[in-house]
Amino acid sequence: MEPVLVSACLLGEAVRFDGGDMRSDHAIMQRWLQEGRVVSVCPEVAGGLPVPRPRAEIAGGAGGAKVLAGIGRAVDSSGRDVSAHLVGGAQRALAKAQERGVRVAVLKEGSPSCGSGFIFDGSFSNTRLNDMGVTATLLAQNGVHVFSENHLAEADALLQALECGHTK
Ligand code: SF4
Numbered sequence: 099m100e101p102v103l104v105s106a107c108l109l110g111e112a113v114r115f116d117g118g119d120m121r122s123d124h125a126i127m128q129r130w131l132q133e134g135r136v137v138s139v140c141p142e143v144a145g146g147l148p149v150p151r152p153r154a155e156i157a158g159g160a161g162g163a164k165v166l167a168g169i170g171r172a173v174d175s176s177g178r179d180v181s182a183h184l185v186g187g188a189q190r191a192l193a194k195a196q197e198r199g200v201r202v203a204v205l206k207e208g209s210p211s212c213g214s215g216f217i218f219d220g221s222f223s224n225t226r227l228n229d230m231g232v233t234a235t236l237l238a239q240n241g242v243h244v245f246s247e248n249h250l251a252e253a254d255a256l257l258q259a260l261e262c263g264h265t266k
Contacts, residue, residue: 099135100257103195103203103237105212106140108247113140117150120206126250127204135257137198141211141233145187147180154180156210157220161229162188166236172210175222184211188233192240200242201260204253205234207246214244 106113109131110121130136143149152174156165164170166188171181188211195203205212213231218224234244245253259265 099133100202100260101135101137101198101200102130102253102257103137103139103191103198103200103205103242104130105204105206105209105247106138106143107206108204109136109138111138111140113143113149115142115149115151115153120247122247122250124247124250126254127247130254137194137200139191139194141187141191142183142209143187144190145183145185145211147183147187152176152178153222154184154210155218155220155222156229156231159219159227161217161227162210162232162235163230163239165232166239172232173220184232187211188236191233192236192242195237195242196240202253202257203234203237203242203244204247204250205231205237205244207248214238214246215248 107120154174160170211231211233214234216226219227
């Protein structure tokens with residue numbers, strides 16, 4: 099069975115910066131859980147950050163690729179540089195994905211780690227930027243197809259196509 103890496107907060111784990119979760123009750127997510135194909139990860143907790151923690155964004159309108167390259171940084175709302183935590187968490191998420199043979203991931207939209215369609219621009223003013231977070235970027239750079247929770251049907255279709263050998 100084709101595994102799928104999923105952000106832990108979407109699975110109801112209370113790992114978000116505010117101590118809460120973003121549990122998805124979507125039928126596709128619930129079926130994946132029943133099928134036993136879900137691999138859970140919270141990159142920020144894996145990277146050593148506590149729960150709760152200050153909100154973090156990638157500074158200066160940059161995206162995850164620049165943080166991974168060491169030319170951008172992630173900071174929290176108190177101004178602390180948390181780049182090493184986000185990069186370390188991304189590396190752990192990738193290692194987990196590779197151990198389990200993951201080719202598809204569904205990650206929480208908007209997060210500086212997990213965002214795939216948008217993140218926030220580092221001004222802590224709820225300004226969106228069309229870019230990817232650190233973990234989403236690292237997974238994509240290593241061949242994992244990354245979707246957000248807003249594209250579960252597309253992710254499910256890809257899982258089925260991979261299982262049938264219709265795509266790679
Ligand atoms: S790092 Fe990802 S999995 Fe962890 S709380 Fe943030 S969005 Fe959810």
